[in-house]
Amino acid sequence: MAEIFIAVDAMGGDNAPKEIVKGAVGALEDKRLSILLVGREDVVKRELSSYKYDAGRVKIIGAAEIIGNDEQPTAAIRKKKDSSVVKGLNLLKEGQAQAFVSAGATGALLTGATLIVGRIKGVERPALGTLLPNAKGFSFLIDSGANVDAKPGYLLQYAKMGAIYVEYVLNIKKPRVGLLNIGAEREKGNTLTKEVYGLLETSDINFIGNIEARDMPLGAADVVVCDAFTGNVVLKYTEGFAKAMLGMIKKELMSSMLSKIGAVLAKGAFENLKKSFDYSEVGGAPFLGLKALVVKAHGSSDAKAIQSAVRLCTEFTEKGITRRISESIQKDNIKEETE
């Protein structure tokens, strides 16, 4: 087996197990890694039988249960010890894998990750980061869904973790970190953002100040820091708005013969645009601040999305992101203690 071990939840998501297993097998293209497929053994075996792959780099970890989207996260994690999520997270805890990808229930995954894998020492709250497409590329939005009632210190840590992720996994040198706010001036915002501004300003990250939401889609920052309520609203709104707008374009184009012909001729252009907003191009959302990497893949992930999530896990592991985050947070804590 190779040196990097990525665990994949074969049972989570709308297209499980078929697309998940297909994506995991596809990810084996990268010779550096091995895959641990977590799920019902008979189901996973049957899916695997459709493909040719290097069997020496795939292992099935049996898990009889599945946690559904409608289950209360904490209760589900406590009760369903034999679920694919709990089993997968335990692989990280025991050091048998370096990362775990799941397209299953978000709440259970994040709760389980914090309970089972545990936080890096000094990290107040792990946060979910999501790559949002913009006119120039992507912005990494953190926290996009983990801690709805955030304290100022959390956001400072999100900024640090996000900057490390974007610098090393996405290869953007000295990423521009912006604070999502309702005005560009430093005195703008709510109680939370006003306090966070001060913290970011005196930190060692490349803080470029407040980012207004209208400048985000134009690519104003590489890392956009916010509380999870705001972040999740922006994330979901992007999804809905892109869908609504593409639907409106379609409707408009179908409204006259001339524009119908136009639409046919411009089809390639629209496909490219749709691709820009296609989450499968981007891979999953890393849950940063844990002792090992947990990635939440979109519920509707297809094989391509899973493969690209696994690719992010490999980069994350190779670049030693967990260690880098730990060092960055520790440095602050030492500074605080000596002050």
Added chain:
Amino acid sequence: MAEIFIAVDAMGGDNAPKEIVKGAVGALEDKRLSILLVGREDVVKRELSSYKYDAGRVKIIGAAEIIGNDEQPTAAIRKKKDSSVVKGLNLLKEGQAQAFVSAGATGALLTGATLIVGRIKGVERPALGTLLPNAKGFSFLIDSGANVDAKPGYLLQYAKMGAIYVEYVLNIKKPRVGLLNIGAEREKGNTLTKEVYGLLETSDINFIGNIEARDMPLGAADVVVCDAFTGNVVLKYTEGFAKAMLGMIKKELMSSMLSKIGAVLAKGAFENLKKSFDYSEVGGAPFLGLKALVVKAHGSSDAKAIQSAVRLCTEFTEKGITRRISESIQKDNIKEETE
């Protein structure tokens, strides 16, 4: 002069005074109203000289000063007594006009409105409502920019005021009121939304539960209630995202000869789409909960936008929205007192 008097800030906004005066003159088409143009007398007179209009229904209210976007709102309102904003708001206070439209600095307008015009008895915080385009029409987003640190009781009042506005000014019977949240289930959200859910549930409005941001652009609710930080982020994000997406479409279409031809043929369809996201079609944002109506027009308003903002003011006045809001809020207060 006619029975309804609408004051218009001739000096506020990127296109003042030209477009503002043009829009105000255009609004005179509606014979029910008279316009009070507030601004520098010589400037307004010169602009007016370009048009033919019923001079008996236009009056200039001299105001020598202008409050800029970069001024601290409270200080500006206190110092610049002879500004178009302070003069315009005083017209409402003195009962000389029923509504005031300004495309000038938002902060000064809202602060001035609360200080000079004053709140309806029982209203905790006036809130800004904005009509956001969606796939089926519009959602009225309230609060979209007034009170960044909101308490649960504020949001209950936003819901009531928004429902009255949408029902009577936009003619939507029993408008569907949704709470903007990060999940559909009632237990989802942050401390604020969880409390607000309980308040809305037991109120007499047509509360349809939590609305996820992804369902907003698809037209899931007529009134979307949220705190001003979230609302302003959504509002500005919509602006930026629509712009970015249309830019991306353009770039894609220009990428090949075939799609260029397609783009020419489909031009009408794109113009229609752009129009859907054109704020001038929608008019301004009403600041609800005051003793008289104050409307914030978009900073980049053209004549058409100003005319449509004046139209909203006329409807608002004719339908007695201030009285209706007052009655709705009073009813609650009486209920509270007797309980």
